[in-house]
Each structure stands twice: as C-alpha cells, then as structure tokens.
Amino acid sequence: MNKIKLLIIDDNISLxxxxxxxxxxxxxxxxxxxxxxxxxxxxxxxxxxxxxxxILLDLVMxxxxxxxxxxxxxxxxxxxxxxxxxxxNSQEMIRKVSELGANYFMLKPFELNSLKSKIEKIYGNxxxxxxxxxxxKNNLQLSxxxxxxxxxxxxxxxxxxxxxxxxxxxxxxxxYIGGITKELYPTIAKTFDSTSSRVERxxxxxxxxxxxxxxxxxxIDLFGYTVxxxxxxxxxxxxxxxxxxxxxxxxNHLIEE
Numbered sequence: 001m002n003k004i005k006l007l008i009i010d011d012n013i014s015l016x017x018x019x020x021x022x023x024x025x026x027x028x029x030x031x032x033x034x035x036x037x038x039x040x041x042x043x044x045x046x047x048x049x050x051x052x053x054x055i056l057l058d059l060v061m062x063x064x065x066x067x068x069x070x071x072x073x074x075x076x077x078x079x080x081x082x083x084x085x086x087x088x089n090s091q092e093m094i095r096k097v098s099e100l101g102a103n104y105f106m107l108k109p110f111e112l113n114s115l116k117s118k119i120e121k122i123y124g125n126x127x128x129x130x131x132x133x134x135x136x137k138n139n140l141q142l143s144x145x146x147x148x149x150x151x152x153x154x155x156x157x158x159x160x161x162x163x164x165x166x167x168x169x170x171x172x173x174x175x176y177i178g179g180i181t182k183e184l185y186p187t188i189a190k191t192f193d194s195t196s197s198r199v200e201r202x203x204x205x206x207x208x209x210x211x212x213x214x215x216x217x218x219x220i221d222l223f224g225y226t227v228x229x230x231x232x233x234x235x236x237x238x239x240x241x242x243x244x245x246x247x248x249x250x251x252n253h254l255i256e257e
Contacts, residue, residue: 004123005032005051009041009069010058010085015108019056022112029119038064042072049078054123056115057102059086059093070100081122085110094142107142140171143247151222152213159206162188162199163240170244180237203236222246 006023008031010016020031032052035041038061045055055073059066066084073080084097087108094105103122106115144167145155153160165188170176176184185196192199211233222242223234234242 003028003030004119005030005053006056006119007033007035007041007044007048007052007054007080008056009035009038009044009061009066010056011036011061012058019112019115023116026116029116037062038066038069041069045069045073045078045080049080052080054081054083054119056083056085059084059088059097067096067100070097070102074101083115083118083122085115105142107145140168140247143250144168144243147218147243147247150215150218152210152215153206154209154213157202157206157209158192158194159202159204159209161192162203163206165191166203166240167244167247170240171247174244174248177237177241180240184240200236203239207233207236207239 006019006029008016008019013036016034016036020034023029023031033044033048035044040063041055041057042064057066057069066086070082070084072078073082082102083104083106084102085106085108086093097105104118106118144164148160148163149155153163166184169184169187176187181196181200185199188194189196189199194202223238
C-alpha cells in the first residue's frame with residue numbers, strides 16, 4: 001500500500017520533529033518534506049509537486065506566512081489537500097483559509113492520533129472540489145476548547161471530555177437544560193460507555209481542579225460575582241449551561257444562516 005506523503009510547513013521545529021517521529025511509526029503515512037518558513041515551503045511545492053500528497057501548513061511563519069502560501073497554491077491551481085495547523089483561532093481566519101482552499105483547520109495543541117485520523121479521512125475524499133469547512137461545527141469546537149483551557153480545565157481528565165460533550169449537546173439542544181441529571185448525563189454516559197453517576201463525578205472533579213488554575217477575570221465574566229475563588233463554585237449544570245449560552249450568543253448569526 002502506498003503511503004500518504006506529507007509536506008509539513010511549520011516554523012515550530014520541535015513540533016515538526018515530533019510529527020516526523022510519530023509518522024515514521026505508522027504504516028500508511030510518512031513525512032516526505034519539511035520547511036520552517038513559507039518561502040522554503042513554496043520552493044518545495046514548485047520543485048517536488050509530484051512527490052507529496054498533502055500539505056500540513058502553519059499560518060504564522062517568517063519570510064512568507066501561511067496565508068500567502070495558500071494564495072500561491074490557489075493562484076497556481078496546485079491540486080493538493082491542505083490541513084492548516086495553528087494556535088490562531090478566529091472565525092474570520094477559519095473563513096479566510098477555507099475560501100483559499102484549505103480542507104481543514106486544526107487548533108494547536110492537538111493530539112497526533114487525531115491529526116492522523118483527519119489526514120486519512122481527508123486524503124480518502126477523492127472529490128475534485130475543495131471540501132468547505134463546516135464553520136459552525138469547527139468553530140464551536142475550537143471555541144469550547146479555548147474556553148475550557150482558559151478556565152483551567154485540564155484536558156487529560158475524563159471530566160474535560162464530558163464537559164465538552166455536554167456543552168455541545170446543550171448548545172444544539174437547549175431542551176437539555178431542564179433535564180441535566182435525567183437526560184444530559186445519560187446521553188454523555190452512552191457516548192463514552194460510562195454511567196451517569198461517573199459522568200457527574202468526573203465533571204465535578206474537573207471543575208474542582210480548574211478552580212485554582214482558571215483565568216479569574218473570565219470566570220467572573222462568565223459566572224458573575226456569585227462565585228468566589230475561596231468558596232462558591234458553579235454547579236455542574238451552571239458550568240455547562242452558562243458556557244453553552246455564551247457560545248449561542250456568539251454564534252447566533254451562524255445558527256440563523
């Protein structure tokens with residue numbers, strides 16, 4: 001089986017080396033070329049266009065940035081799938097890179113296994129037209145991850161995934177607000193092959209851990225002065241519903257489109 005050959009253009013040398021090492025141990029993906037700035041990346045695109053299948057592209061780089069690389073690819077009709085990897089998260093940027101032909105937008109930091117799955121999925125899509133991003137879905141997930149990070153919720157605990165899933169469910173189905181214990185917890189538990197009581201405890205644990213790690217200004221902004229760094233914390237329901245409501249206000253124009 002032919003391997004999927006990658007061109008990685010990213011100025012984060014340690015991350016590039018990490019990806020090279022990771023994909024060297026996979027059976028179906030390999031790193032064919034790397035560049036640490038956009039200018040070198042464009043040079044590789046010109047000289048080796050038949051020797052790679054997909055581009056992993058950072059946005060903020062020296063000499064030539066990722067946006068200019070995308071413009072070059074689009075203007076020269078270079079038929080390659082592109083995954084943008086960046087720590088820069090904004091709705092306008094996601095829209096811009098999609099219009100320039102990017103197939104997916106992944107926010108740093110990310111799990112390498114998740115990147116591998118996305119590469120396989122996008123490479124397997126043989127349609128000629130560029131796949132447009134689902135703005136609502138992708139931007140929502142990015143915003144949830146960013147908010148939980150700023151609130152100090154550690155991503156390695158089970159409660160993080162449960163909270164994230166709960167916010168998405170309440171965002172999409174506001175009727176869950178009236179049935180957090182009887183409806184939301186069982187739904188999350190089913191998704192993660194767990195139980196309602198374990199879901200509830202894990203979410204509580206994640207919130208407790210976050211309390212000494214959070215951006216306190218953001219905590220006050222979200223939950224008001226009813227919370228206290230030395231005492232009162234939002235309940236599981238308040239935590240999930242408040243964040244979901246905030247995001248619904250931010251994404252209202254996309255929901256209505």
